[in-house]
Amino acid sequence: MAQGRTRPGGGGLFVTFEGGDGAGKSTQAALLETWLTEAGRTVVRTREPGGTELGDELREIVLHRRGHIAPRAEALIYAADRAHHVATLVRPALARGEVVIQDRYLDSSVAYQGAGREIDGGEIRNVSLWATEGLLPDLTVLLDLDPAIGRTRLDAARTRYDRLEAEAAEFHGRVRDAYLALAAAEPERFLVLDATLPVEELAAAIRARVAELVG
Template sequence: MPVAAAAPQRRYPGVFIAFEGGDGAGKSTQAAALQQRLQAAGRTVLRTREPGGTPVGEKLRALVLEHGHGSIDPRTEALIFAASRAAHVHQVIRPALERGEVVICDRYMDSSIAYQGAGRGLGLAEVRSLNLWATEAMLPDVTVLLDVDPEQGRHRRTAQDAAEDRLESEPDDFHARIRGAFLELAAADPGHYLVLDAGADRDAITEAVSNRIEELLP
């Protein structure tokens, strides 16, 4: 069942952009490229990531993503991500938006909805509600979804024998459920999303993202 869309409300002078997608989609690369373009145009940009972005968030990131911390059940996992996000919004994202900055976030709420809601089977609506409460309904002005096939994503992130974290190492059917959830979220609110094929030319993706973001900027 599709999750009901809730349009973001521009409560602050800044602009909030989230990059979403499966592991190996190229989110960090495109977030950095957008930051470079905006800064070259004279914009003040804050680029951050989730989980993390704050001292407590980085500790929670290590706890939930690194191997060796024992078993973490799905509900605990969802709550850890939501706690990290609450701190991130309160301490970093909202203050930057209040200053009128452009905030670029590598992953945000949709990742929890997809990974814990669909991947772990907790329910998209339930995980969304948890995170809306944790963030006081802070939603991005636009979400860039880089759509990647799970097999392609695994090939990308294990190139040169790179190690996978606890979530990346889950089987492909887990990542397939995540991909489906991301696409479902985008289909429910198409005006809020820019969906791009992660396998397309890197520069073409950067250009498409930049063109979309320019529409939001004063």
């Protein structure tokens, strides 16, 4: 069990996907959802920011608004989204014994709003832990990718302005380093995979780890 985690009863499983932009989180989350559903598990697939009506409104502000947002204000918007999302969607699903598969969680805030914005990552983490009453995932899949490769993938697929994707290479380098440091600090929670591996090879490694958790 990850240090500091609090969980509702019910036997649910909480899996999060993390990594830089373009790492393939959505693809792998969808493949895992299909595999678990076919195995008879009830799956809730969601994302941050977003996942609820309020979350979608906050997502518009924090990701797609043009113009400056003070770094601490940005961090607090993410924390507000996370507090509502966990209280109204994630915890209830876990209490029902369901599997929650989520694209991004508090590790994203530590990496992006912490290291990326050069704010103390410990402070960012503590705010999110307070907002979620200490909830941490059972498993966090980190798809590690060189930011330059991620940028190439995004340039081919981008359809809309994204404030974080638009940041400079140095920003994304700090984000990647922060993710790897988080994984090194909590190896029991993280599964770190090379995001340049073939899609099915990545999916198989993720399924194997999840199978260990669901029994």
